[in-house]
Amino acid sequence: MKTQLLLRHRIPAGGNLFHHATADPYHHFCALEGKLHADVCIVGGGLTGVSAALHLAQNGISVALLEAQKIGCGASGRNGGHIANGFSCELKTMEKMLGFESTKMLWQMVDSYLVNMDENILEHDIQCDRKFGYIYAANNSYQMRELASLNDRLKLKYDYQKTTLLNKADLGKFLKTTRYSGGLFDKTCGQINPLKYLQGLVRQLETLNVKIFEQSPAKAISQGPNITVHSEKGRIKSKFVVLAGNAYLNCNTPSLYNKSIPVSSFVGVTSPLSRALIQSILPRNVTVADCNKIPDYYQIVAGNRILFGCGINFLGKEPKDLKKVISNRIKRVFPQLTSFELDYAWSGLISSTINKLPHIGQINSQIYYAQGFSGHGVVLSGLTGKLISRAIMGDSKDFKLFSSIHHKELPPYPIKNIGLGIADFCNTLRQNF
Ligand SMILES: Cc1cc2nc3c(=O)[nH]c(=O)nc-3n(C[C@H](O)[C@H](O)[C@H](O)COP(=O)(O)OP(=O)(O)OC[C@H]3O[C@@H](n4cnc5c(N)ncnc54)[C@H](O)[C@@H]3O)c2cc1C
Secondary structure, eight states: OOOEEEESSOOOOOOBOOOHHHHHOOOOOOOOOOEESSEEEEEOOOOHHHHHHHHHTTTTTEEEEOOOTTTOOGGGGSSEEEEOOOOOOOOHHHHHHOOOHHHHHHHHHHHHHHHHHHHHHHTTTSSHHHHEEEEESSSSSHHHHHHHEEEHHHHHHHHHEEEEEEHHHHHHHHOSSOOOSSSEEEEEEOOOOOHHHHHHHHHHHHHOOEEEEEEEEEOEEEEEEEESOOOEEEEEEEEEEEEEEEEEEEEHHHHHHTSSSSEEEEEEEEEEEEEOHHHOOOTTTOEEEESSSOOOOOEEEEEEEEEEEEETTTTSOTTTHHHHHHHHHHHOOTTTOOOEEEEEEEEEEEEEEEEEOOOOESSSSSSSEEOOOOHHHHHHHHHHHHHHHHHHOOOOHHHHHHHHOOOOOOOOOTTTHHHHHHHHHHHHHHHHO
């Protein structure tokens, strides 16, 4: 049996990316040539693949990792760097879908993984600009009531005591805009430079002798007693395969491609701003996301610049006037920012599921996959990589909790494309007004 794998989109090699410009110069890994044996072959060099590789290698399992282009060229090296707890799906919706006990276990798993991430950053001295302090900002009184109810739910039902509700006046101490009705502050969430973080994990992989190959797209998987992943100039025989290509992987297995869609999101980074200007915008240097379904998300990053993410394109495309789209959103939130340049602007693909929960599972007993973090994957991708590695090592309890989440299929072509086209048109109208 053969599983065909393709790169969904050729990712632009350079791109005007702040993270790539500020991270360490790229360490290049050579392409795979010839035959190789490993216990596990991982397809995809983003946070999911690298995390799975790390947890396997730390337990003495031999790993080979194939990256189609460059480590971190996908979403993991082009995201907003927001470290947010939980899921893209709301907790009360999850409780209805999965029941309270399962939802609480999932929430606590993410929370503990976030603690593990910070321990690893400290232990391995990963210089990734980690900052603490996160605000969910309410655009209206309905969203404010929802935040108040989330705050109560977290404290009373989830034993999570790290949040504080902020009224409009309290919020004003953190954020100089009249746009919001209030917010919810979380002291352990915040931000990182995601590419610097990923590079730190890759350095750990190198010390553990993980074989890493770049410019080596996995093209097909054939199965026998061993499983073989075929690339352009070589192949890897292994006992297990982990598909960690997320939105950038196009796999011919219907259970994968029917359950998530690649949508694009946009990020821009301003030129350096004066201290006085920064004080007039984000005086306490917190990371912010608003509560809209398609949120604005922003923070101050290295060099006194503002990183601002926004918008979505349901067809996975990038607007021609990308800088203008982002600049307009910035001016709407901070009208006091009258003149600024965007030094960097880029887009990336988010793999989104219908219920906004990650889609994790197995194609068969040897092939595992993870996708569909729905724009909330900086923490979740690392966690799922860890859960897949534990399942491969024989402990599948937590993996099963995730993989038992039911995911609806998207409608087939052409209904899906017509639906996405309409969604995109409505979204463009929303962005313009
Ligand atoms: C613009 C943007 C902003 C975001 N902001 C945030 C945020 O602030 N906070 C947050 O929590 N989440 C955010 N996300 C989501 C988060 O970045 C992702 O969920 C996470 O990085 C997914 O990691 P991954 O390893 O699964 O996928 P990716 O990082 O996309 O890695 C997949 C890799 O697989 C490779 N690949 C694909 N097919 C093949 C093949 N056939 N052979 C070999 N390699 C292959 C690709 O080249 C790619 O490098 C954002 C995403 C985007 C795009």
